[in-house]
Structures are given as structure tokens and as C-alpha cells.
Amino acid sequence: MLIKERLSNAGIHTVLIAYSLLALFPLALILINSFKSRKAIFREPMGLPIGDSFSGKGYASVLSNSDFPLYFSNSLTVTCVSLVLILLLGAMAAHALSEYRFPGDTFIGIYLVLGIMVPIRLGTVALLELIVNLGLANTLTALILVYTAQGLPIAIFIFTEFLRSVSREIKDSARIDGLSEYRIFFEVVIPLVRPVIATVAVFSMIPIWNDLWFPLILSPGEETRTVTLGVQQFIGQYTVNWGAVLASLSVAIVPVLVMYIIFSKQLIRGITAGAVKG
Amino acid sequence: MRTLAKSGTEQTHRTPVRWYILVFLAPATLIYTVFAIYPIIESLRLSLYQAGDGQGIFVGIANYAKLFGEPLWADQFWNAFKNNVLLFVMHMLIQNPIALALAALLSIPNLKGAAAYRTIFFLPTLLSVVVVGFIWQLILSPLWGISPAFMNWLGVGSFFKPWLGLESSALITITLISIWQYVGIPLMLFYAALLNVPEETIEAARIDGLNGWWIFWKVKLPLILPTLGLVGILTYIGNFTASFDLIYSIQGGLAGPDYSTDVMGTFLFRTFFGFQAQLGDVYMGATVASALFFIILVGVGLYLFGVQRRLQRYDS
Numbered sequence: 001m002l003i004k005e006r007l008s009n010a011g012i013h014t015v016l017i018a019y020s021l022l023a024l025f026p027l028a029l030i031l032i033n034s035f036k037s038r039k040a041i042f043r044e045p046m047g048l049p050i051g052d053s054f055s056g057k058g059y060a061s062v063l064s065n066s067d068f069p070l071y072f073s074n075s076l077t078v079t080c081v082s083l084v085l086i087l088l089l090g091a092m093a094a095h096a097l098s099e100y101r102f103p104g105d106t107f108i109g110i111y112l113v114l115g116i117m118v119p120i121r122l123g124t125v126a127l128l129e130l131i132v133n134l135g136l137a138n139t140l141t142a143l144i145l146v147y148t149a150q151g152l153p154i155a156i157f158i159f160t161e162f163l164r165s166v167s168r169e170i171k172d173s174a175r176i177d178g179l180s181e182y183r184i185f186f187e188v189v190i191p192l193v194r195p196v197i198a199t200v201a202v203f204s205m206i207p208i209w210n211d212l213w214f215p216l217i218l219s220p221g222e223e224t225r226t227v228t229l230g231v232q233q234f235i236g237q238y239t240v241n242w243g244a245v246l247a248s249l250s251v252a253i254v255p256v257l258v259m260y261i262i263f264s265k266q267l268i269r270g271i272t273a274g275a276v277k278g
Numbered sequence: 279m280r281t282l283a284k285s286g287t288e289q290t291h292r293t294p295v296r297w298y299i300l301v302f303l304a305p306a307t308l309i310y311t312v313f314a315i316y317p318i319i320e321s322l323r324l325s326l327y328q329a330g331d332g333q334g335i336f337v338g339i340a341n342y343a344k345l346f347g348e349p350l351w352a353d354q355f356w357n358a359f360k361n362n363v364l365l366f367v368m369h370m371l372i373q374n375p376i377a378l379a380l381a382a383l384l385s386i387p388n389l390k391g392a393a394a395y396r397t398i399f400f401l402p403t404l405l406s407v408v409v410v411g412f413i414w415q416l417i418l419s420p421l422w423g424i425s426p427a428f429m430n431w432l433g434v435g436s437f438f439k440p441w442l443g444l445e446s447s448a449l450i451t452i453t454l455i456s457i458w459q460y461v462g463i464p465l466m467l468f469y470a471a472l473l474n475v476p477e478e479t480i481e482a483a484r485i486d487g488l489n490g491w492w493i494f495w496k497v498k499l500p501l502i503l504p505t506l507g508l509v510g511i512l513t514y515i516g517n518f519t520a521s522f523d524l525i526y527s528i529q530g531g532l533a534g535p536d537y538s539t540d541v542m543g544t545f546l547f548r549t550f551f552g553f554q555a556q557l558g559d560v561y562m563g564a565t566v567a568s569a570l571f572f573i574i575l576v577g578v579g580l581y582l583f584g585v586q587r588r589l590q591r592y593d594s
Contacts, residue, residue: 008490012383013390019380020398022458026413027401029424033416089306096302112307115314117511117578119519121543122571123317125324125550125564130317149313152306181298210406212523213543217551232408232527249409256404264397268470 027253034058034246041242058243059251067222068248071230076255078140078226079208082147086204087197089148090155095189097156098163099171109160115153120146121213131218138221146214151204158203162196163189198266202259209256227252322571324564334561341565351562355569357537358545365453365541366517373457374464374509381468382494396469403462411527414455418442442528445538452539456524460516464509471505472498511581518542518574542570 033041035049035056049055062068097109120127127146128137136142174188215229225233231248260267325341327334345351380399384392402410417423420440429435441451475498483497522543525533531553533540548556550563 012386016380016383016391016395020395023398023402026417026458027405029416030409030413085309089309092302093306096299100296100299102296102299108303108307111315112310115310117515118318118571118574119515120314120317121519121522122567122574123314123319123321124546125317125560125567126320127313127317129560130313130320145309145313149310152310152314156306181296182301185302206404210404210408210523212407212526228406228408231406231412235408235412245412249412252406252409253404257401260400260404261397264393264400268396268466268473 030246030249034243034250036243038242041246055243058245058247061244062247062251067225068227068230068251070223071225071227072251074140074224075209075227078143078147079205079255081144082151082208083201083205085144085148086151086155087200090152090200091159091190091193092185093152094156094159094163094193095185098160113153113157115150116157120150124213124217128217138219138224140219140224142218143214143224143226146218147208147211151208154203155200158196158200159193162193166192195266198263202263202267205259206256318571321564321567324561325568327564328561329559341561342569345562345565345569354537354540354545355566358540358542359573361449361539362518362521362541364449365456365521366514368450368453369457369513369517370510372453373461374506374513376457377461377464377509378468378506380461381465381472382498384465384469385472386490399465400462402459405459407459407523408527410455410459411524414458415442415528418451443535445535448529448535448538452525452528455528456521459524464513467505467509468502471502475501507581507585510585511578514577514581515574518570518577522547542566542573546570 032047032049035054035058036047037055037057040047040049040055093112097105097112131137131142131146134142136145170192171184171188174184179187210228211226212228212232215224215226216232219225220229227248231245231252234248235245324334326336326338328337328340329335345355383389384395384399415423418425418441420426420438420443426435426438429438439447441447479497479501480493483493488496518541520543521541525539525541525544526547529535529539531544531548533544546563546566547553549566550558550560552558
């Protein structure tokens with residue numbers, strides 16, 4: 001019995017480790033080669049960056065010569081502002097939907113989550129026209145507004161489901177204490193939804209940081225390029241030095257990675273808290 | 279929204295207007311309506327117009343007739359549609375079973391290193407498609423990729439083919455890359471659902487003499503069927519819209535070789551913006567987007583009224 005259990009345990013870990021290698025190998029390849037000289041990349045793509053083949057030139061040129069720092073700050077601005085708007089406005093709407101009864105509440109509830117099923121990209125043609133008419137073409141504001149609109153439905157859905165599962169007693173006792181509805185939201189509801197904030201943040205942030213479609217269409221200008229678009233155009237010019245391309249890719253990975261590591265514990269807790277139901 | 283505020287005002291003498299409801303709801307509703315719902319409806323409207331002198335001219339369903347009637351358009355449409363369907367089927371047959379299997383293994387109680395595995399499996403999902411596309415080109419390119427050398431080293435060098443460059447294998451290669459990247463999302467959803475299966479249910483099955491394998495098939499799987507449905511519809515929607523990014527990054531706007539990886543997203547992009555010799559057309563772009571809208575609507579409808587309803591009946 002014990003031997004059999006150990007064997008099956010070993011089998012499970014073999015499968016999981018094998019898949020881990022498959023997931024990690026390509027990433028390791030990028031990281032390793034980003035520290036190598038151009039010659040070494042092509043001579044020995046699998047070799048470690050030690051001795052002769054080590055070169056920090058890629059990173060140096062990315063951080064100094066190119067527009068990369070600008071792209072980076074653009075992406076960071078767009079992602080952070082959108083995320084704050086999605087979380088705040090989403091939680092506000094979810095609070096209204098889960099807390100109060102008012103005429104049309106069911107309709108608005110359904111209306112606001114329709115966007116989960118109907119991707120905003122389908123409206124691109126008219127969206128571009130709208131953005132141009134508003135004078136927002138080639139601005140970061142355009143991206144922020146579009147990403148906020150894109151992220152709100154799933155945020156509202158997750159927050160509403162979660163808030164409905166939370167007991168009303170805390171809110172009612174706050175009301176008896178004479179707190180205004182606004183203070184109840186900021187002082188009672190916001191702390192309450194903390195467990196699912198991570199879930200909403202991760203699910204909203206990844207598609208924003210990594211999006212290629214809207215930057216390409218709404219703000220392709222030099223000044224407003226995001227990292228994803230910048231790297232895409234960078235790779236397009238095949239004469240550039242490979243060290244720099246690989247370094248820029250590695251740098252583009254870091255923020256999402258940090259964010260994920262911060263949130264990953266809460267992410268699973270949030271999903272299992274019943275926030276994402278079938 | 280306006281009627282809501284109005285009906286509130288009329289009742290002022292009896293109950294105080296609950297302005298705070300409006301304050302909580304208005305910002306989200308406004309941004310969402312202006313930048314998500316309005317553009318989609320406006321695109322549907324534009325699909326009924328054609329370019330005229332300065333303004334669009336109403337043409338009814340002429341654009342759709344053109345899209346499905348003229349071989350030049352219809353061929354492209356059906357080719358993209360067919361590729362999307364293949365993409366969807368392959369994701370359902372390969373990605374989701376892999377995700378389910380990995381999630382089942384991860385959810386084994388007291389598994390050592392579960393958190394580490396979870397993080398690793400989710401890593402590719404965090405990457406930008408641009409990064410993913412480049413990584414796999416670095417691996418697969420016959421000119422500067424590492425596969426040829428690597429396969430020689432393994433002694434199977436003669437099996438190497440430029441998979442991304444061959445019409446026969448480009449789409450399946452793209453699919454596998456996409457699966458490599460996105461397997462983390464269904465995996466997380468399955469994993470969370472499996473963790474939510476009540477401990478007592480599993481314990482009862484164990485007392486009945488079922489082993490781990492059978493507990494998964496007979497007890498856990500039926501309980502997570504709603505999640506399977508959800509993953510199915512998310513795969514469907516993502517496949518018809520998000521697949522643009524990866525294909526555009528790897529194969530470019532022409533979705534080569536010879537349109538063999540063309541999907542609705544790349545087709546829409548070329549139609550709307552034009553590409554190389556082809557001129558962009560706002561109205562045909564809106565028509566392609568609207569056709570895509572109806573395709574997604576059919577899928578969502580089937581899911582809501584067919585799959586989900588049936589699953590809920592089993593569930594209760």
C-alpha cells in the first residue's frame with residue numbers, strides 16, 4: 001500500500017515537473033540570451049551567459065538609447081489608472097446593485113455585465129471614430145477609458161457576486177450608528193471586498209498590459225506607444241541588435257510578474273471564495 | 279438613467295431621493311455605455327451604410343450581400359471562419375483537457391509544492407503575445423531558431439520542418455503556442471472549482487471504497503460541470519476575438535502563409551485598415567465586426583439557454 005502510494009506520488013510529480021519544464025524552458029531561453037552578445041546568441045543559443053559570451057549591452061541600450069523608458073511609463077500609466085478606475089467604479093456599482101432595491105435594478109445589473117459576453121473589440125470601427133471626434137486619438141486617455149469600459153463588466157460581476165454572499169449585519173449596524181451611505185461604502189464595503197480585489201486586479205490587468213489591438217489602433221503614435229506595441233515594432237525592424245530585443249522582452253515581463261507574485265496568494269483565495277462561479 | 283433620477287424627484291415629498299444610488303452607479307454606467315456599448319451598436323448601424331460624398335449612404339443589407347455573395351469577400355470570410363472553428367475545436371480538445379488534468383493533480387490534498395507549480399503554470403499566461411510570439415519564433419525559425427540545432431543534438435534533426443511557414447502546419451503550430459500560453463486560465467478556474475468540492479462529499483465516496491481516480495470521475499467532475507461550461511464559452515469568445523494578437527505578432531496582418539492562419543480578427547483588421555495593396559473600408563469593417571457579433575451571439579445564446587440551463591438542472 002505504502003509503496004503503491006509512493007509510486008503514484010512520484011508519477012504525479014513527474015507529470016507536474018515535466019509540464020513545468022515545458023512552461024519555463026522558453027522563458028529561460030529569453031532570459032539567458034538577453035545577457036549574451038549577438039554572436040553568442042546565434043552560435044550557442046542554449047549556452048549560459050558566462051565568460052566571453054556575457055554581455056549587458058542589450059540592457060544598456062534598451063535603458064539608454066531607445067524610447068523604451070517612455071513606452072514603459074506609458075504602459076504603467078495606462079495600466080495603473082485603468083486598474084484604479086475599474087476597481088473603484090466597479091466596486092461602487094456592485095455595491096449599489098447588491099445593496100439597494102430601486103426601479104430597473106435587475107435591468108441595469110444585466111446590462112452592466114453584458115460586456116463579459118460581448119467583447120468591446122467588436123465596436124472598434126465606431127470606437128475609433130468616437131475617439132477621433134473627441135480629440136482623443138493618440139492619447140493615453142483614450143486607452144484608459146476603453147480599458148476601463150472593457151474591465152468593468154467582469155469586475156462588477158465578481159464584486160456583486162461576492163457582496164451578495166457577505167452578511168448584511170455589518171452594514172446595517174453601521175447604518176444604526178448613523179454613518180452616511182458614502183461612508184458605509186468607503187469604511188465598511190471597501191475593506192469587505194479586499195479578498196476579491198486581487199482576483200479582479202489580476203484578471204483586469206493582464207489583458208491591459210499585454211494588449212496589442214487597441215494601442216495599434218487608437219494610439220500608435222511615437223509618444224503614446226505602450227511596451228507591447230513598442231516591442232512589436234522593435235522586433236519588426238530586423239536590423240536591430242538582438243540583445244536589445246531580448247532585453248526589452250525581459251523588461252516587459254517584469255511588472256506583470258511582480259504584480260502576480262504579490263497577488264497570487266489572494267488570487268486563489270478570491271476565486272475559491274465563490275467569486276467566480278460557473 | 280435619466281428616468282431613474284426623474285422618478286426619484288417626483289417622490290420627493292414622500293421619501294428622500296436616494297441620490298447616492300445614482301452616484302455609485304453613474305460613473306461605471308456612463309463610461310461603459312459610451313466606450314463599450316455605444317461603439318458596438320454604432321458599428322452594427324454602420325454595417326448598413328456605404329461611403330458616399332462625405333456622409334454614409336444607407337444601403338440596407340448590401341454590405342452583407344457583398345460579404346457573403348462576392349467570391350473575393352466570401353472566400354476570405356469562410357476561410358477565416360473555418361480557421362476560427364478549427365482553433366476553437368483544437369483548444370477544446372487539447373487545451374481544456376490538459377488544464378483539467380493539471381488542475382486535478384494540483385488539487386490533490388497536501389501535494390508538495392502545489393503553490394510553486396501553480397505559479398509556474400500560470401507564468402506564460404502573464405506574458406504579452408508579442409513576447410510569446412518572439413520566443414517561439416526564436417525556437418522554431420529555420421533560419422535563426424534553435425530547434426534545428428537542438429533536434430540534431432537529440433538525433434532527430436531530419437524531422438525538423440519550418441512548421442510556422444508551411445501552410446499545412448502553420449495553424450496547428452499557432453494553436454499549440456496559444457495553448458502553451460493560455461492553459462493557465464482554464465487551469466485556475468478548474469482548480470478553484472475542484473477546491474470548492476466539499477470535503478464531506480469526497481470523504482463519503484472514499485468510505486464507499488472509491489479510489490482517487492474514480493472519485494475524480496464520479497464525484498468531482500459532475501460537480502464542476504458548470505465550470506466546464508464556463509470554460510467552454512470563454513474559449514469560444516476568446517477564440518473569435520483575442521486570437522488576433524498572437525497571429526498578428528507571429529504571422530503579420532496577412533496571416534500567412536497564404537492566409538492559412540487568417541482568423542476573423544486579422545480579417546477584420548485588414549478590412550478596416552487596409553493592408554498593403556488593399557484599401558481600408560470603414561463600412562465593410564463594421565460589417566465584418568457585426569458578422570462576428572452575430573457569431574458570438576449564437577455561441578453565447580447556445581451556452582445560456584442550452585448548456586448552462588441543463589447543467590444547473592443536474593447541479594441541483
